[in-house]
Amino acid sequence: MNGRRLSCKAGFGSAFAGVFLVLVAITPASALAELERLAESEMSEIDGAGIGLVFDNFTFSHGTDRPDADGNQARIFRISGIKSTDGREVDITVNHLYIAGANSNYGENLTPVNLGRLVNPWRIDIVDGNGIGVPDKAVLELAAPSKIPGAEGFDCMGASAAAGSGQCSSRPATADWIGERADIGMQMNVAVGDDRSANLNIHARSAVIDGSYLRLWGDDQRSQMAGQFKLNFYSPEVSINACTQDGTACGSRITMSDFALELAIGNSLQPVFFDVDGGGNFILEVETIRSPGAGQIAANGLRAGSNAQTWDFYQDYYSNPEYRSNLQIGNFSVGDRDFGAARVEGMLIQHLQIQTKDLAP
DSSP states (O other), X not given: OOOEEEEEEEEESSOOOOOOOOOOOOOOSEEOOOOOOOOHXXXXXXXXXXXXXXXXXXXXXXXXXXXXXXXXXXXXXXXXXXXXXXXXXXXXXXXXXXXXXXXXXXXXXXXXXXXXXXXXXXXXXXXXXXXXXXXXXXXXXXXXXXXXXXXXXXXXXXTTOOTTSBSBOSOOOBTTBOOSOEEEEEEEEEEETTBOOEEEEEEEEEEBOTTOEEEEEEETTTTEEEEEEEEEEEEEEEEEEEEETTSSOBOOOEEEEEEEEEEEEOOSSSOEEEEEOTTSOEEEEEOOOOOOOTTSSXXXXXXXXXXXXXXXXXXXXXXXXXXXXXXXXXXXXXXXXXXXXXXXXXXXXXXXXXXXXXXXX
């Protein structure tokens, strides 16, 4: 099988610092649940629309690099078919992937976590596009627990936040409650040719993705799938480090404290399109926002003298915070060296195209 590489071209409304994040959702290896009585206040908040998912006492742990306790062959979670720029085979083996409760010590001590709440579950729903800026369309929505008013919610970052401190519905763990914020991590071995010397480890503590969603619908004009993707990812600590294959020696840990990513790809004025070309390569595209016609916007840029409808369209596009992406890091450190805070705010994707290509055999 030929490998794939990515070619990407993009234009942004402000300077862009590249961010890559992979989110994996997998059926639990171990999940326990029981029916519980609902209070009257909880019953009153459930409307019966769509499908709601709540995972109680959820733990997922997948290790693939060793035989099981009975000596049976290990189950391999491997990504192959990729080549390096110099033509060598690239093999990625995921040795450990986990989703568990807070304070797991980078996956060493796994405990259960709750994902979602009965009054604010994960959702699979068909929504009316007229209410979300997609006229006359039925829209498939896959959504994490939504954000709620600050007077009722919890700070999205604080691992010990109290009620009324923020907009996240997912509650942090306490001495008496396992909470709804998961430790997430992955250890993978990336081999280039015969070199399989190091493992790459990525961990996020007490992570919250409230307010995230994926919306999909069919676009009639382009005869393609269109969508909107919003990813909110909050964690008191995201860390990356590399270790030897046996784990006896590790390099300096890269730590991003108070990590907050609010990524918006596609919106009601400028959706993201998904397609496959004649060669079987995948294409993801956010089209350039249309340009105003001659004379529709006054030379001084003011509404007075402009076509009011056109001016309002661009005012909404450039000023709506839901269309923009933000990245904040409270402190960035490598080992024992601190580099301080980092912040990129108000990123607006004005054009984006990502396309896979066949590598030469």
